Amino acid sequence: xxxxxxxxxxxxxxxxxxxxxxxxxxxxxxxxxxxxxxxxxxxxxxxxxxxxxxxxxxxxxxxxxxxxxxxxxxxxxxxxxxxxxxxxxxx
Amino acid sequence: xxxxxxxxxxxxxxxxxxxxxxxxxxxxxxxxxxxxxxxxxxxxxxxxxxxxxxxxxxxxxxxxxxxxxxxxxxxxxxxxxxxxxxxxxxxxxxxxxxxxxxxxxxxxxxxxxxxxxxxxxxxxxxxxxxxxxxxxxxxxxxxxxxxxxxxxxxxxxxxxxxxxxxxxxxxxxxxxxxxxxxxxxxxxxxxxxxxxxxxxxxxxxxxxxxxxxxxxxxxxxxxxxxxxxxxxxxxxxxxxxxxxxxxxxxxxxxxxxxxxxxxxxxxxxxxxxxxxxxxxxxxxxxxxxxxxxxxxxxxxxxxxxxxxxxxxxxxxxxxxxxxxxxxxxxxxxxxxxxxxxxxxxxxxxxxxxxxxxxxxxxxxxxxxxxxxxxxxxxxxxxxxxxxxxxxxxxxxxxxxxxxxxxxxxxxxxxxxxxxxxxxxxxxxxxxxxxxxxxxxxxxxxxxxxxxxxxxxxxxxxxxxxxxxxxxxxxxxxxxxxxxxxxxxxxxxxxxxxxxxxxxxxxxxxxxxxxxxxxxxxxxxxxxxxxxxxxxxxxxxxxxxxxxxxxxxxxxxxxxxxxxxxxxxxxxxxxxxxxxxxxxxxxxxxxxxxxxxxxxxxxxxxxxxxxxxxxxxxxxxxxxxxxxxxxxxxxxxxx
Numbered sequence: 001x002x003x004x005x006x007x008x009x010x011x012x013x014x015x016x017x018x019x020x021x022x023x024x025x026x027x028x029x030x031x032x033x034x035x036x037x038x039x040x041x042x043x044x045x046x047x048x049x050x051x052x053x054x055x056x057x058x059x060x061x062x063x064x065x066x067x068x069x070x071x072x073x074x075x076x077x078x079x080x081x082x083x084x085x086x087x088x089x090x091x
Numbered sequence: 092x093x094x095x096x097x098x099x100x101x102x103x104x105x106x107x108x109x110x111x112x113x114x115x116x117x118x119x120x121x122x123x124x125x126x127x128x129x130x131x132x133x134x135x136x137x138x139x140x141x142x143x144x145x146x147x148x149x150x151x152x153x154x155x156x157x158x159x160x161x162x163x164x165x166x167x168x169x170x171x172x173x174x175x176x177x178x179x180x181x182x183x184x185x186x187x188x189x190x191x192x193x194x195x196x197x198x199x200x201x202x203x204x205x206x207x208x209x210x211x212x213x214x215x216x217x218x219x220x221x222x223x224x225x226x227x228x229x230x231x232x233x234x235x236x237x238x239x240x241x242x243x244x245x246x247x248x249x250x251x252x253x254x255x256x257x258x259x260x261x262x263x264x265x266x267x268x269x270x271x272x273x274x275x276x277x278x279x280x281x282x283x284x285x286x287x288x289x290x291x292x293x294x295x296x297x298x299x300x301x302x303x304x305x306x307x308x309x310x311x312x313x314x315x316x317x318x319x320x321x322x323x324x325x326x327x328x329x330x331x332x333x334x335x336x337x338x339x340x341x342x343x344x345x346x347x348x349x350x351x352x353x354x355x356x357x358x359x360x361x362x363x364x365x366x367x368x369x370x371x372x373x374x375x376x377x378x379x380x381x382x383x384x385x386x387x388x389x390x391x392x393x394x395x396x397x398x399x400x401x402x403x404x405x406x407x408x409x410x411x412x413x414x415x416x417x418x419x420x421x422x423x424x425x426x427x428x429x430x431x432x433x434x435x436x437x438x439x440x441x442x443x444x445x446x447x448x449x450x451x452x453x454x455x456x457x458x459x460x461x462x463x464x465x466x467x468x469x470x471x472x473x474x475x476x477x478x479x480x481x482x483x484x485x486x487x488x489x490x491x492x493x494x495x496x497x498x499x500x501x502x503x504x505x506x507x508x509x510x511x512x513x514x515x516x517x518x519x520x521x522x523x524x525x526x527x528x529x530x531x532x533x534x535x536x537x538x539x540x541x542x543x544x545x546x547x548x549x550x551x552x553x554x555x556x557x558x559x560x561x562x563x564x565x566x567x568x569x570x571x572x573x574x575x576x577x578x579x580x581x582x583x584x585x586x587x588x589x590x591x592x593x594x595x596x597x598x599x600x601x602x603x604x605x606x607x608x609x610x611x612x613x614x615x616x617x618x619x620x621x622x623x624x625x626x627x628x629x630x631x632x633x634x635x636x637x638x639x640x641x642x643x644x645x646x647x648x649x650x651x652x653x654x655x656x657x658x659x660x661x662x663x664x665x666x667x668x669x670x671x672x673x674x675x676x677x678x679x680x681x682x683x684x685x686x687x688x689x690x691x692x693x694x695x696x697x698x699x700x701x702x703x704x705x706x707x708x709x710x711x712x713x714x715x716x717x718x719x720x721x722x723x724x725x726x727x728x729x
């Protein structure tokens with residue numbers, strides 16, 4: 001688990017222009033809507049299933065913590081769906 | 092049933108027999124009742140036998156999450172529960188933003204849970220996929236809602252969804268609520284007391300099965316379009332910053348910063364209008380509280396409490412799990428009775444003071460049914476029973492045993508008579524505003540904006556003409572100077588309320604939020620398309636709205652079976668007194684008893700019901716395919 005996703009991903013699926021090199025996180029803006037987990041699981045598992053997402057949202061004492069699993073491909077869909085600007089795709 | 096959107100199963104739990112079993116959802120149920128609220132009403136009609144005692148093991152709790160819950164459709168995480176309410180014996184619905192509960196229920200593989208019986212000891216129900224267990228809750232019993240929820244999360248982890256009760260529910264306070272994920276409220280008519288009567292402290296649910304949709308490409312195209320419109324909304328940033336607070340312009344924004352800690356969201360919601368508030372100074376500095384809206388935390392300001400005490404007071408009431416409007420109503424009522432000499436020193440030595448210490452003390456006495464608190468715990472009807480018919484004239488305006496809370500007498504201060512006000516009377520569950528969601532939610536919205544909104548809510552064109560004032564209604568008056576243009580009275584709130592309820596019924600059955608700030612992005616055609624893409628069951632706008640109407644009619648039929656008729660929908664005399672000064676939505680005409688009665692006539696007529704009795708006709712129920720209900724309503728009334 002990492003707090004930012006920023007490595008050479010084995011598989012890149014982004015349809016957006018430019019390579020994503022990092023997903024920057026701003027946990028203080030996260031409100032726990034889990035839109036990121038819903039779109040992530042849908043993109044890779046063909047179902048909406050937070051437990052299968054490659055981005056993890058954890059509830060802490062003072063807000064949410066954001067991290068990524070090793071399977072994250074930096075496709076950027078989570079950042080695309082984050083309405084609260086808690087995730088930002090860096091190109 | 093393997094249809095997209097649905098989990099496909101109903102979970103049945105018998106707490107007396109300590110048994111659980113799964114029942115597949117019948118496919119024919121899907122299109123007719125949609126899911127969520129619709130399934131819950133349908134199951135309640137079957138499982139809650141007429142005439143049973145609400146706090147007996149025979150009462151049944153049904154909780155449901157609609158076919159869009161668990162998907163990425165924006166703001167679709169709402170859950171709906173139905174049970175017989177102990178405050179008024181109504182078959183009542185209760186809706187709450189399932190922060191994570193609804194999504195987790197669907198992921199665990201269930202659309203609905205049906206709970207009956209009574210456990211022999213305090214228990215909580217654990218639903219983790221196929222692992223369903225009735226667990227000992229001895230350690231949790233006697234604890235508040237926040238501590239109960241936090242202990243369960245500490246043991247099982249977030250994002251497990253939790254519905255919990257506090258001490259008020261445990262002790263059958265008739266206006267006890269349950270809380271969803273320590274944030275959303277469920278059932279001011281005593282849903283929490285029903286859980287308590289079953290010795291059911293909490294339900295915790297977690298799932299890993301996922302929710303699939305039948306036509307993923309089409310579904311995502313619709314969702315993308317929706318989210319794009321949300322992102323383009325000119326007020327989005329403001330809502331993200333202030334949440335529901337900006338929905339009530341009379342609240343100063345500066346005050347929000349005095350209590351705001353951070354914002355929270357239900358799963359899938361792009362508006363995120365739940366709050367964490369914090370006391371920032373004084374004796375309770377550092378106390379934080381999750382709330383369905385920060386606005387709730389400032390309601391006691393109306394009674395003269397300072398801000399910090401106000402937050403602390405609501406924190407206490409929420410933790411006990413009791414409805415704040417009813418709490419303030421019963422306290423005000425007994426004070427008034429005391430003032431009129433109808434309550435003597437045997438029960439109260441002085442009026443209950445509206446300060447933090449006194450209010451917290453009485454909240455505790457009610458939640459634990461200590462001393463005179465035991466009588467207050469019976470709610471307004473129980474107090475009237477105790478002190479006789481004479482006491483009724485001093486009761487706050489009420490409908491079906493619950494205080495009406497949106498109106499000129501507050502606490503939600505509002506002087507225009509819209510659908511939110513009328514539905515507090517005609518709603519089968521008793522006074523509650525959510526089913527009155529319509530353009531009249533905004534007290535000053537110009538009539539010119541109504542046609543678009545009515546179309547969005549699935550109102551047929553023919554009805555729009557009956558709802559909106561037509562030029563010929565006031566042309567004559569204008570010509571002779573009897574009315575000014577701003578006096579254009581005549582919005583037919585009675586007829587509009589029917590469609591507001593059907594709109595809630597559709598949203599609730601699908602699982603889309605009842606709050607206007609999110610459902611403003613939805614319209615009837617789009618909902619029909621989303622349902623079709625999610626489930627693969629083709630449905631059109633008219634058919635979907637018909638399903639909403641069917642659900643509401645069945646809910647009403649369940650209540651006719653319990654003996655409710657037009658007399659139970661009537662206006663409280665106190666609500667029409669001079670001091671209440673209700674005015675027509677679009678004009679300056681004061682609402683009189685005659686106008687009020689006309690609204691009721693129009694409401695029943697628009698529903699196609701028996702106007703005199705205020706109940707569904709046999710023909711209407713048959714038209715909606717509700718044959719059993721048609722026979723039972725006839726039997727109950729004639």
